[in-house]
Amino acid sequence: MVINAMERIIKDLLDEYKNRLYLHCTCDECLDDILALTLNKTLPRYVTKEENITYIKANFVDKQELTSLLVKLAECAKIVSNRPICHNT
Numbered sequence: 330m331v332i333n334a335m336e337r338i339i340k341d342l343l344d345e346y347k348n349r350l351y352l353h354c355t356c357d358e359c360l361d362d363i364l365a366l367t368l369n370k371t372l373p374r375y376v377t378k379e380e381n382i383t384y385i386k387a388n389f390v391d392k393q394e395l396t397s398l399l400v401k402l403a404e405c406a407k408i409v410s411n412r413p414i415c416h417n418t
């Protein structure tokens with residue numbers, strides 16, 4: 330099994346911060362779109378074991394990297410919010 334650890338890490342971030350990202354729409358479609366967009370701008374970190382995600386999160390994602398991930402997330406949230414792919418808004 331190959332997992333991109335960043336996928337989980339960014340998904341967690343998005344869950345945590347979605348209320349502070351001024352999203353016009355928070356449906357699953359839009360959240361997935363934000364996640365995909367952010368991941369495309371982020372270097373993947375592949376792991377072969379589920380438990381290694383926690384290791385990566387603890388040891389490789391420092392405060393500075395977390396901040397830049399959040400900036401990317403906010404940028405992508407803005408792009409999706411301005412042009413939602415769903416028809417809820």
Ligand SMILES: [Zn+2]
Binds near residue numbers: 413416
């Ligand atoms: Zn939506």
